[in-house]
Amino acid sequence: MSRFRKGRYICDEEDASDGSSSNQGENEKSDNLDHEIAHLTKIRSRPHKLLTRPVPGRLKLSVPTLNMLVGREVNSSGRGRFSAADSCHIMSRFLPVHGPQSVDQMKSRVYVSQFSADGSLFVAGCQGSHIRIYNVDRNWQIQKNIQAKSLRWTITDTSISPDQRFLVYASMSPVVHIVDVGSTTRESVANITEIHDGLDFSVDGDDDDEFGIFCVKFSTDGKELVAASSDNSIYVYDLQANRCTLRVPAHRSDVNTVCFADETGHLIFSGSDDKVCKVWDRRCFITNGQASGVLMGHLEGITFLDSRRDGRYFISNGKDQTTKLWDIRKMSSNTSSTPRLQNSGFDYRWMSYPTHARTLKHPRDQSLATYSGHTVLRTLIRCYFSPEHSTSQKYIYTGSSDSYVYIYDLVSGAQVGRLDFHDAPVRDCSWHPYYPMIISSSWDGNIVRWEYPGTGEVYRRKRTVARYRSTRG
Template sequence: MMIWTLSPNPKPPKTYSVKKSILNPSIMRRLTTELHLGNIHIEFAMDENDQSGGGDEAGRTTRLSTAQLLNILASGGLRQIFSYSGFTPGPARFGDDEDSDERDDQVYGVLGFGRRGPRRRGPPQYPKVPSDEGMKLMRSGVFGADPTYVDERMARRKSLAERIMWRELGVDVYGLHRSKTRSIAQGLIPGSTPDKIIHYDAKCYSGQFSDDGNFFFSCAQDFKVRMYDTSNPYEWKYYKTVDYPFGSWTITDATLSPDNRFLAYSSLRNLVCLAPTDPADSTDPTVLDLSATPEGRVGRGFSARSGFAVWSVRFSGDGREIVAGTGDHSVIVYDLETRQTVLRVRNHEDDVNAVCFGDRYSPHILYSGSDDSTVRIWDRRSMGDRREAGVFVGHTEGLTYVDSKGDGRYVLSNSKDQSMKLWDLRKMMSTAKFDTLEATSYGTGFDYRFELFPEDYYHPHPHDCSVVTFRGHKVLKTLIRCHFSPPGSTGSRYVYSGSENGKVYVYNLDATLAGTIDVQKVTYHSRPHKRRYAPTAGDEKWKTCVRDASWHPNAPILAATSWNGWGSSTGTCTLHAWNNNSSRDEGDPPIGEGYDSQLNPLPDFQRIAESERWREDEDGWDALGY
């Protein structure tokens, strides 16, 4: 007989204790990382008097897979049995007692644990699309070229050939057609058909181009960062691979120095690795300990043995410092020359999942996004009271990513409330006003890793100070990232995000959808199934989750890094270029071919994938898009 013991745990959340566990250590490590159960620990024990349970007739131990355990933990029965305080039964989430006051205290998530959400009634109140504020920004000239009044009124859409003709003729270049010339590049949104599909044997977590477009790196769950020469953005060359030698779970983030000489990358530890990008330099990476204070002591709340998780790391514009967001709710600035932490603030109320500098030319303004649903603005020139300069309030769930436009004014954030928001620094909320709010009391408490967001339960934050809200993509399973499109190749006309449904969503500034890149569709069956292994639950289904995407700064090319494959157990980096929606071309090599991590062709992958898709689709080659 299996005994389940749940009791209050004085230790921080996400801790577990085990008695005579029937779970192997690797599963317990994964649960420690993946489950948030509040101040609860679970003990798995076997009744010593019961010799029949937990094993087979030969006395061998029966082991549960992670999927089976999560199914048990998330079962409806346990949700109704346990609640947050004292494990007393509470009403079901959508129970019969619609008017019960107890609903205000109901909490959700796996096993029903999470933040408390307020009572809400009525249909969801989604923001207006197109956004009026977004339309003003599109006409301001700050985000790309504005279409002319005549074309807007007549709803004209000129072809690319016609716009190029006017540019080449130079007719009235300072008049009406000047805007046509500026708008040529920004209309070239990459298509779904991939130029290349780079396969990894582990989930791919992030990938970014350098600021000059000559370099690309991708991070995978096998604790490796691969680097590529992209000076010709259409023909990549493999550069080198660096390792995180003592990683935990995965590489969480990476950042490239402004001069492209060094790469800093992190894992779920307090250590950041700093590796040279020179392929001729094979030295081990330098290890930076972000838990040490300027006096050399280990910071309060840290453990020299266990450390803390670094979720996000970014280089400053001058390359002298890095800023990091951590799992102990802190923002850390680390000086690379002195090898010391020069700033550590711990004002957030939950994990800091994303950080960035506000201005690429100045290290003073910092942004941080947290699971407490806020974006906080830090001005290092005025931190005598160690308080933030202001707060962006508007998300109702935790944040997964924060990106700066680089002009010290506009900021973009992605959130588990299934929205992306644009912020203006001039509209931030003051700390005095923020102190009067219950800023974390508006969420449903759902667990984005295992559950679907209850969209019919969405209501806007009553103190939302964002400029534009973008909806349509799915921020589930993992910390999905969002970005501004680059000024060089798009005029900063768009914002874009990955999505759990296998797509990249590209939005206009008015919150309308400019285009999508369907990675799931174009990579489906792009690698053979390892049939020699016994499939686990869900392994037979091809799944794609685009976790990150990067738009080349000088060309209409986008690279999407994804969890991709059978059971979403492997990864890909797909290269998408603007090709006027063509599904094939006459160039060499052909588009859509598969490659390994070092860009060696995989003809077996291509041949088997084509035969699989032919066999499964009754329309034959229509499944390939031909």
């Protein structure tokens, strides 16, 4: 297992255009990830060798885009066009780190912010019961402004259906609501005459004040929802039958995160405050009722996980202040043998993580790699793979309670970007599936856009002036 330490690199305007080579030199890691996923990532983002004639004094990975364009025009590769790997090699070098520019400012903490699958819509949910859906293609015009129902504490999660017709949102309540988003060609700000139904996840309709949904996701076909709850269970809800079809007492503590592993919907990944990730195969669950396996390595509870969508790899954020990369082929099949780690007494909601704990290692760590530098405190900080289309998922990015967004190179573990604007924890962030654009949202109420290219200097100057005035009283 390769363990990566905190990177020192902060991507700036000069280096952002060459992000793939920014890990070299003094920031180069000697303990690069040596695993199948590293080789797959390199293959999917490595240009054709005939397009990468080295420039004297520069590394092959640093071949200028102009050279590749010239090679394409003279048909050096013999294909007459760029392959997907050629395109990813170019696009992944232009990190969306310039800015930010303001998208919106909420009056309360923003907990959730996500692009739709095609990037045409963006959803933001905040503690003050508001959920806004923006039409990205129409200059970020508000398409729908939703007033959340049955809200307890905050919006904990949202998910848009694959056809982008419906939105579900959850809070610390057993009822998940589904809303008709409406047409993408018109603005809709009212809930009247449009579907805004409640989907009851409680057992026998028991409205338990302690019950809440931390995470909810659509299946790829849009027919089911999977949810993670505070009663240590995961749920599957059949939207066509309008009922819960599966409840699994999955963990020993709160289940904070859950998702489908791939397009088939057979595999489910879950993560909990009991410090382990589990893999569930619905095809054999009826016969044994047990998890297919567990993955151990985090020393504290798990706040979020994201699947690579290939049914094999996923990442998780933990309250031990790390992100970990997993391969389910390394999981333990004997789920009853999971060791109970000694309770550290650490409470991430109000305590700082002990300095001595940062050097501790799990005695049976099964992760492929560990990425550190960000902080996971006060709230369930989220992490993701970068988009497949533009980067071949060669980066991992995460929010952080220290108000930054961090970007790590998956293979080298180097920190290749740190987005600095917010004044409060960044719980969620989202990378556009096709464009070099990241949206970060924070407890300071700001939703901002980072791009390549883009400067956001006007917004930055305004913020500087506002801070100066506040200090002057």
